[in-house]
Amino acid sequence: MRACSTPALDRLRSALPADRVADDPSTRLAYATEASREPGLCGGVVRVRSEAEVRAVLGWAKTEQVGVVTRGSGTSPTGSARPLAGELVLDMAAMNRIVAIDPRDFAAVVEPGVPCGTLQAAVEAAGLFYPPDPASSRFSTLGGNVATSAGGLRAFKYGTTRDYVLGMRVVLMGGELLSLGGRSLKDVVGYDLMRLMVGSEGTLGVITELTLRLIPAPRARLTIVASFADDEGAFRGADAVTAKGVFPRALESMDRTTLEIVATAAGRAPEPGVGSRLLIELDGGEAEVATEARHCEEGLRAAGASEVLLAKTPEEQTRLWSERRAISSSVSKMAVAKSSEDIGVPRSALPEAVRRIRAAAARTPIRVLAYGHAGDANLHCNFLYDPRRPEEKRHLSELKREVFEIVLGLGGTISGEHGIGTKKIPYVTRALGPLAVRISQGVKRLFDPDELLNPGKLWPAEEVA
Ligand SMILES: Cc1cc2nc3c(=O)[nH]c(=O)nc-3n(C[C@H](O)[C@H](O)[C@H](O)COP(=O)(O)OP(=O)(O)OC[C@H]3O[C@@H](n4cnc5c(N)ncnc54)[C@H](O)[C@@H]3O)c2cc1C
Numbered sequence: 001m002r003a004c005s006t007p008a009l010d011r012l013r014s015a016l017p018a019d020r021v022a023d024d025p026s027t028r029l030a031y032a033t034e035a036s037r038e039p040g041l042c043g044g045v046v047r048v049r050s051e052a053e054v055r056a057v058l059g060w061a062k063t064e065q066v067g068v069v070t071r072g073s074g075t076s077p078t079g080s081a082r083p084l085a086g087e088l089v090l091d092m093a094a095m096n097r098i099v100a101i102d103p104r105d106f107a108a109v110v111e112p113g114v115p116c117g118t119l120q121a122a123v124e125a126a127g128l129f130y131p132p133d134p135a136s137s138r139f140s141t142l143g144g145n146v147a148t149s150a151g152g153l154r155a156f157k158y159g160t161t162r163d164y165v166l167g168m169r170v171v172l173m174g175g176e177l178l179s180l181g182g183r184s185l186k187d188v189v190g191y192d193l194m195r196l197m198v199g200s201e202g203t204l205g206v207i208t209e210l211t212l213r214l215i216p217a218p219r220a221r222l223t224i225v226a227s228f229a230d231d232e233g234a235f236r237g238a239d240a241v242t243a244k245g246v247f248p249r250a251l252e253s254m255d256r257t258t259l260e261i262v263a264t265a266a267g268r269a270p271e272p273g274v275g276s277r278l279l280i281e282l283d284g285g286e287a288e289v290a291t292e293a294r295h296c297e298e299g300l301r302a303a304g305a306s307e308v309l310l311a312k313t314p315e316e317q318t319r320l321w322s323e324r325r326a327i328s329s330s331v332s333k334m335a336v337a338k339s340s341e342d343i344g345v346p347r348s349a350l351p352e353a354v355r356r357i358r359a360a361a362a363r364t365p366i367r368v369l370a371y372g373h374a375g376d377a378n379l380h381c382n383f384l385y386d387p388r389r390p391e392e393k394r395h396l397s398e399l400k401r402e403v404f405e406i407v408l409g410l411g412g413t414i415s416g417e418h419g420i421g422t423k424k425i426p427y428v429t430r431a432l433g434p435l436a437v438r439i440s441q442g443v444k445r446l447f448d449p450d451e452l453l454n455p456g457k458l459w460p461a462e463e464v465a
Pocket residue numbers: 034035069070071072073074075076077080081092112133134135136139140141142143144145146147148149150151152153200201202203205206207208328417418454
């Protein structure tokens with residue numbers, strides 16, 4: 001792979017409308033990293049407006065042998081949208097048209113740069129529902145969501161982005177166009193190349209159009225917050241809810257450290273006697289939601305909840321959600337640096353996983369907080385450390401390895417929703433086994449033999465023995 005050069009970028013400029021390509025230092029700096037905040041090296045940026053332009057860019061890249069990193073809105077925390085060695089960044093954000101919302105086919109056709117939240121609002125106005133809801137939905141694009149198979153708050157009941165992709169158009173390295181799936185709700189012809197694209201982190205092709213599945217909008221919604229005295233109360237509460245036969249659309253937990261950090265960042269003292277909280281959201285028909293709320297309250301109190309609050313109006317619901325929504329910004333405000341690991345385990349193993357992770361962190365100077373999607377046992381474990389202290393960086397690296405061993409030993413995964421990017425490559429062979437990695441490396445070579453699409457992401461550089 002070659003880095004962008006001025007003559008190569010000039011040839012790209014001449015193939016596209018005038019304002020598309022930029023390589024001034026401030027633009028290159030802005031695109032050198034994403035939410036991972038790890039430094040990268042950007043050789044130039046192209047902001048495309050159409051599929052034809054994407055095809056021209058990938059034709060140019062193949063001829064020039066220049067690496068290309070596709071970018072939605074850069075909210076990936078794994079380093080997956082970050083150029084490493086002077087690649088061209090292909091910015092898809094301006095391809096942001098909702099092409100169609102079809103209530104009869106239960107389908108939406110969109111360009112990949114549409115933010116997830118924009119589609120959610122548009123389909124809800126039509127009485128429909130697009131369930132995938134990453135916490136970044138206001139900013140992250142549907143193309144990025146599909147390329148990472150984003151999960152989020154409603155995955156427990158409704159599944160992840162993977163479950164809502166009906167069709168897509170993908171431009172391959174060199175410029176060929178691959179059309180997969182469509183509006184048929186069932187389709188079993190051949191290998192499932194569309195699912196292969198989902199979660200492929202921009203390493204196999206560039207998505208230029210998506211057909212997404214919609215469902216009818218639920219008529220009622222109700223939020224419940226339950227407080228517990230100890231750190232593991234929230235997990236007992238989550239089990240109590242599902243044991244009652246209730247399947248909430250969101251089932252989120254926050255541990256004591258998370259609650260302390262959110263309170264301190266907001267300038268108030270942590271609530272005395274509250275060691276964890278569970279945030280539940282129910283949806284469905286009016287009567288069904290009312291019955292489920294009653295079952296939940298009974299279960300939560302039996303599991304030891306010291307307080308159970310119910311919110312029916314949108315204003316009350318927003319208030320109950322505010323603590324959960326404030327976590328990310330509060331942690332950024334209160335910590336010098338954090339490493340966030342979105343581990344997943346079988347639901348029954350979640351309390352044990354958190355116990356062992358806390359015990360491992362207690363042997364180091366690193367503070368750990370655990371919050372997230374307790375419903376599907378996909379927790380965000382944040383490790384807070386000071387990168388100016390070399391011994392803390394060493395502890396962090398050892399701790400992360402230990403945490404991944406803990407979750408894999410319990411039958412879990414090193415990433416439930418964020419993916420691999422660059423940050424988790426050292427652990428991917430341990431997680432999947434050498435045979436699965438070798439087959440995947442072969443698939444990558446089939447689509448992109450010159451390693452030009454998002455180079456250095458997802459798989460180790462050397463072929464695994
Ligand atoms: C505050 C915050 C909260 C978050 N909450 C969640 C959450 O709840 N659940 C969750 O799953 N994630 C979450 N994330 C992570 C992130 O938002 C998701 O991974 C999201 O799907 C990335 O979308 P993006 O548009 O920002 O893509 P980018 O970060 O720009 O790119 C991500 C990957 O997708 C590829 N890509 C982007 N567009 C295309 C395309 N058109 N064709 C091919 N490849 C493409 C890129 O090359 C890269 O590999 C969160 C992030 C933040 C900062």
